Amino acid sequence: MIQFVANYEDLSTDRGYQFKFHCDKCGNGFMSQFDASIIGTAGGLLRAASDLFGGWAGSASNSAYDIQRAVGGKAHDAALAKAIQEGKQHFHQCSRCGKWVCPEVCWNESAGQCDGCSPKFEQEIASAHAHAKAEAARQQLFDKAAKTDYVSGIDMKSPSVMSAQGGKAPLKPAFCSECGGAVGNGKFCPECGTPVKPKAASCPGCGFAPPNPVKFCPECGSKMG
Secondary structure, three states, X not given: OOOOXXXXXEOOEOOEEXXXXXXXXOOOEEEOOOEEOHHHHHXXXXXHHHHHOOOXXXXXXXHHHHHXXXXXXXXXXXXXXXXXXXXXXXXXXXXXXXXXXXXXXXXXXXXXXXXXXXXXHHHHHHHHHHHHHHHHHHHHHHHHHHHOXXXXXXXXXXXXXXXXXXXXXXXXXXXXXXXXXXXXXXXXXXXXXXXXXXXXXXXXXXXXXXXXXXXXXXXXXXXXX
């Protein structure tokens, strides 16, 4: 059982021992000093001699490595315990949550706790300030957009708008050619009695009324109804 950080890396080799411990909050790492193994060092010297003299000490080198593996259990445990004590000099343990955290980022020195349990006042103010400005700017953009007229130039009764909405362009009211009075759907002007000429068919696409019957609109090319 390791009464220390929750995560660590074992970087040990047959030459010695080394460990990397990680902050419980942000993951920052701290690497212990390399602790050379006596038997591993001896094995390395034998391997060097083997290379230098053409392999005469190769079997001894391998034996040293086997010995290192055989006794590595206790030696490894001792090296880990030593590295933990070294790591505890670097990390701080929060008295409230028990986490071991790094002094550079996650430790609140004035409170004697991690910044998760005792947030740093200056950092919290700066963060809240930035979020408040961003939210205010976002709201101001919405307000400004709501007050801006984006449709003043759009004729909702134009043939193109009506066509896009799946409707038909409204028919213009009929007027008498003699007196100008509105005749509506009547055959004679109610003001002067002049016969009303039949209204030319309008284009279903653009609303244009050709003077003479045609199959296709001369303005937009749409097929006449």
